[in-house]
Amino acid sequence: MESLKTKDYICNLLKARFPMIYISTWEENRVTQMIEDLAIEENKIKTVRKVYLWSQTDGITAGRESVKNTTAPLAALDYIAECNEPSVFILKDFHVYLNPKQPNEYIIIRKLRDMVNILRESEKPKNIIFVSPMLQLPEELQKEVTVVELDFPNIYELESLLDEMIAVNKENPNITISLSETEKRQLCKTALGLTLQEAENAIARAMVQKGQLSIQELDIILEEKRQVIRKTGILEFIKSDLKLEDVGGLENLKRWLIKRNKSWKEEALKYNIPSPKGVLITGVPGCGKSLTAKAISAMWQLPLLRLDMGKIFSGLVGSSEENMRKAIRTAEAVSPSILWIDEIEKGFSGNGAGDGGTSTRIFGTFLTWMQEKTKPVFVVATANNINKLPSELLRKGRFDEIFFVDLPTLKERMKIFEVHLKKRLKNETIIGDIKQTEDELKKLASLTEGFVGAEIEESVIAALFEAFAEDREINMSDLERAIKNMVPLSITQAEQITAIREWANVRAVAATAKEDRTEYVSEKEEVTKTLNSNDNFRHSRGGRTIDF
Incomplete structure (x- = not known):
């Protein structure tokens, strides 16, 4: 019922004889209809008023009537000042005159300031309503004009x-x-x-x-x-056909998400539970964080909107803050929805010292919205380097939970191989000796200790290219060779991964289920793993163990 509240609010402003109202919206016709309805509802507005429209092309009009020589803004304002009947004047796109570039253009702003007292002291009630798709209000008029935001239709x-x-x-x-x-x-x-x-x-x-x-x-x-x-130009609508089953492992995170499915629907009201705010997924790059965001959208059957922080920041002063507000309004307008912010640390890691405080103000706007939002917009934020995020973003009340996605365990690697082999090997004529049995999957998983999900997928693709180049079937030997030729992230960035795990041990919940964190391997494999220099990636997993 938001639009009804807005209508009542505007009605009260007109009754209280607020001289100037600014409605920021694209919907001129909707505003005009709303004002015309109010103007004739004597029981609401107290005094029936005549509605006039003004535009640069038509001047002042009222129905089929038109007032000559009023296309110029000053001439229109003179007519409004001299009008001696209860009236409301809707000025369309007047914002172009509220941002003067030359000293001689300030006369319009001065005229508007002069008219404030004229409108207030007029014997007959008169109001000016500016209607424009953008908010352009000079400092000289900020104390005299009341700004109203028109919500999208309910x-x-x-x-x-x-x-x-x-x-x-x-x-x-x-x-x-x-x-x-x-x-x-x-x-x-x-x-x-x-x-x-x-x-x-x-x-x-x-x-x-x-x-x-x-x-x-x-x-x-x-x-x-x-x-x-x-x-x-800020949000991107992501269409995802992924299923949660397409994400290998992360059973703890999956169970948490499944329990909150449909919590924004009417049947959840009897439990008096709020809509979930969001989740922050951090961890090792390439372990399925972004994939999970897409899978949530498909499972919950909600639109997925990706917020590009690079597009928020603009070269015009004040426009970056407006971009953030516009993104929030759009996400709320299509709610229930999912707002996905990928690599959030890159957008909110700065302190604003080198940009005049722009990033600080944008961060403040986002934090306030996260804390106070009432509409069901579920925020999915992913981060690779959690240490760069401000502490204010990580406290309870912003996100419902912080999950840590570690290097996949043996069971998870088996599942990831199963997902990608089924996805790629759909043509039976190219399948050689690969049977995708549990023993085969376990063997491949054992060979990829320390691999992230993206590297496992790439090893399958590399093996397929080998077979394709020689126009033959793909075999287990192709997969083993592709794995052997790949240097995993766990080796090239061992120090960074260790640091991420140390942070997650006390501050985040493990996305991997407890039962999957205990890998089952044969005695022979266990001995081999003990001798492996990368064995620390098995035993020092990050994230608190909490079962959902």
């Missing part, structure tokens, strides 16, 4: 729009409409985050594309939503 407004479109087109012989009340609700929930115009376009496109409107047209609504998110 589910009730979208349902009303859908009912109107169905009523208009139900007699059309070229369109078949087959939607139950439950399906209508689902369609409208999918459209959350679109403006009314965008939602109308998406529904209209669904009708004409297949000559029908049914639950099967959800993909068209989602495509329109992807377009909207792309246009922000």
Whole structure:
């Protein structure tokens, strides 16, 4: 019911005779309709008012009436000052005059400041409402103008729009409409985050594309939503078909996620539990952190939005902060949703000393939102170097849990090999002596002690290239050779991995289940491992052992 609250808020501002209101939105028509409804509701507004519109192209208009010679902003303001009737003036895109570049352009700001008292002291109530897609407010007017943010249409407004479109087109012989009340609700929930115009376009496109409107047209609504998110230039809509089973190991993390599935739905209300805030996944690079984020989206069936911190920071003063606010608003508009921030330490590791405090302000905005957010936006943040993150981000209340993803255990490596071999070896004509039995998987896993998941996948791909280059079947010997030729990250970055583990031992929960952390190997293999110089990667695993 957010839009109704906004409407009531604007109504109170008009009744209290606030001289100037600034509504930042793309939806001019929606604002105009809202103000016109308020202006004629005498029981709400107390005094019925006439609504005037102004634009650079048409000047001042009221319905079919138009006032001559009012396209210039000063002429329009003069008319408003002299108007002697209860009225509301909606000025479209007036923000272009609120950012003067030359001294002679300040006259418009001075005129607006003069008009504040004129509007307040007028015998008849008068208000000015600026409507613009961007907030541009000079310092001189900040104490005189009240800023209102118009939320995206809520589910009730979208349902009303859908009912109107169905009523208009139900007699059309070229369109078949087959939607139950439950399906209508689902369609409208999918459209959350679109403006009314965008939602109308998406529904209209669904009708004409297949000559029908049914639950099967959800993909068209989602495509329109992807377009909207792309246009922000900050968030990326990630389409993922991964399953949680495609992530090898990490059973502790998986169980935690499964227990929180559907916790944002109505059936969770009887337990009086809040929607989960988010999870921070840290650990060794290449061990499946980003893959897990994509799998969560598929399992929970929620849109996955990737936040690129590089796009948040912009060269214009103040625009970086606005970019962060826009990203947050978009994520909330399409909620319930998942906001994925990959390698978060690269965006929030600075202290703002060299950028005029921009990164500090952006970090503060994000922290406050994480703490206070009420809409179901689940934040999945991944980090390779956790030591670079500020301590404020790691305390309880920001994330529900911090998980540490270590080098995969023997059982996990077996599962990772199984996943990638099934994924790649789909054509039976190229499979040689690889049977994917437990013994084979165990042998491959034993050969890859200290390998991360990405390196295991790469070894399978390298073996396939060997077979492809010689136009033959792939064999176990190809896999063994590819493994032997690869130098794992656990050797090249041994010191860094040890440091990450020491941090995780007391500050994070192990993503690997307790039963998987105890590797089962034969006595002969155990002796071999003891002699292996990399054996410390088996016995000093990081992360507290907590079973979910």
